[in-house]
Amino acid sequence: MCSRSYHRRRALWWLGGDFADHAVPGGVIVAKSNKPIFWGPFAAGGTITAFVTPVLVLLTLFAALGFVPSLLTYEHLHAFAANWLGKLVIFGVILLSLWHAAHRLRVTVHDLGVRADGMVAIVVYFIASLGTVATLFYLLRI
Structure with a gap:
């Protein structure tokens, strides 16, 4: 048996069944991974x-063509953005979209053959962080 599969089986000993041969003394062993921290916001974004x-x-196209409903006037949209719930929605959409774009760009650069993953990650996540901070700054000014 491979040591890696044995480690995974030990990490799930408390589930019983076919996953474990015996209980691990000292409690539950869980595999440590940072993947959920990156993949969760990526999927949500x-x-x-x-x-x-x-x-x-579509709304931008309608506005450019002059088909703007009365609910999409500047005053209504400004009132939405000035409300704390509107700010939270706008911030969430922009934050998750930037995180998704950064992670997608990181993977794309790796697929193109750039193997400096650490440097690429720093650059793309820094740019996404700058965009997030700028979004927060401008939303708080409304």
Whole structure:
């Protein structure tokens, strides 16, 4: 048996069944990983972006053509952005979209053959962080 599979089986000993041969003394052993920290916001950002971006493009097109409903006037949208709940929604959409874009760009650069993953990660996540801070700054000014 491979030591890696044995380690994974030990990490799940408390589930019983086929996952463990015996209990591990001292408690539960859980594999440590940073993947959920990156993949959770990435997935949420992709989902939010997939649903929100087409709507924003359509509304922008309607506004450019002069088909703006009365609820999409400047005064109504400003009132939405000035409300704390509106600010939270706008901040969440932009934050998750930037995080998704940064992670997608990081993986794309790696697929293109750039193997300096640490440096690429620092650059793309720094840019996403700058965008997030700028969003927060401008939302708080409304």
